[in-house]
Amino acid sequence: MKEKFSKVLTKIQEADGILIGASNGLSISEGYHIFAENTAFLENFGDFREKFGFRSIIQGCFYPFPSVEEEWAFFSRMYNYFLYTDGASPVMKSLYELVKDKNYFVVTSNIDDHFRQSGFPKERLFEIEGNCRNLQCVKGCHNQLYPGDEIMSEMAQKQEYGKVPLDLIPKCPECGGPMQVHIEVDRNFLKGESWQTSYQTYQDFVEKAHGKKLVLLELGVGARNQMIKAPFMNLTNQEENATYITLNKGRELYIPDAIAAISIGIDGNIAEVLQQLVQMK
Structure with a gap:
């Protein structure tokens, strides 16, 4: 060897x-391990596992959450999980x-x-x-990506009962529409x-x-x-x-x-x- x-x-x-x-x-x-239902997943996302039934981070990324408050609660917590330490x-x-x-x-x-x-x-x-730290317009109304560190960190800290306060949820600076994390989970992914x-x-x-x-x-x-x-x-x-x-x-x-x-x-x-x-x- x-x-x-x-x-x-x-x-x-x-x-x-x-x-x-x-x-x-x-x-x-x-x-x-984004594919595993392991101790780290249960410690960080156990409430989502219990409420929605998905068994890994990757499943959570594709899950059709019933509300934007719950969707952003998951993605901001995922951000925090990956990037909490500097x-x-x-x-x-x-x-x-x-x-x-x-x-x-x-x-x-x-x-x-x-x-x-x-x-x-x-x-x-x-x-x-x-x-997971950049944001984009869901509609792709323009090409720019936005740093999400500040708002994602705040959402991760201030969520309660698996939901983010509505006033924290980001809106597109151009069209005022919804935003999403810039990862390829759907056809909206901005290239x-x-x-x-x-x-x-x-x-x-x-x-x-x-x-x-x-x-x-x-x-x-x-x-x-x-x-x-x-x-x-x-x-x-x-x-x-x-x-x-x-x-x-x-x-x-x-x-x-x-x-x-x-x-x-x-x-x-x-x-x-x-x-x-x-x-x-």
């Missing part, structure tokens, strides 16, 4: 560019330490905004499905100027990496993920100087035969693997 770790570290150090792909497995390694998790600290001096770009489907919280600059980040800019920066990074030593570092991306894993594997197959490195657990660790010779897979706890790589750096 040590030899494999050394090979991963060498590839990262020698790379001209590192494309990082992250999904739920990375969040789970931090202690946040500091980065040990997992994210390790990841940042590993790549901070390299030319890198991050593409992620995680909505917790832990990359920016950990020091990764917005310009090097494409959050495919948005994140406006900010989203398009991040997407284009992602494409530009890939284009500039053509022919160079490229590492595709994949963290906790499920075997069936088509948003990140499929493009990463295709890019690895197309680029003659690419190396595909994937960290995951058990059956979620998947490397197709077509790129097996230029791939490294590490089956284990992502937090421990990243920590070990940083210590060896």
Whole structure:
């Protein structure tokens, strides 16, 4: 295993560019599991579980709440759960330490905004499905996103009996209509100027990496993920100087035969693997 770790570290150090792909497995390694009915879910969302019957954060994100007061109570509490602490998790600290001096770009489907919280600059980040701290007009009457930290924090603190006071619920500054958290839970998800800019920066990074030593570092991306894993594997197959490195657990660790010779897979706890790589750096 040590030899494999050394090979991963060498590839990262020698790379001209590192494309990082992250999904739920990375969040789970931090202690946040949006698909689980675990102790953390019951402690933070147990009243919603009892009242509405959904069994995970992800189910709550798609739940048709009977009132806006209850909907905002859930989303503001989810915001608080993800971003209550200002500091980065040990997992994210390790990841940042590993790549901070390299030319890198991050593409992620995680909505917790832990990359920016950990020091990764917005310009090097494409959050495919948005994140839980920004707000948008439900109708998409205009392209702007709004920082929701202040109002979301206040709603999380002042809710009672699973409801937010009506006077706290945000309204669109342009049309006066309802707003929502900027995460992809319905067709209203705004792929406006900010989203398009991040997407284009992602494409530009890939284009500039053509022919160079490229590492595709994949963290906790499920075997069936088509948003990140499929493009990463295709890019690895197309680029003659690419190396595909994937960290995951058990059956979620998947490397197709077509790129097996230029791939490294590490089956284990992502937090421990990243920590070990940083210590060896």
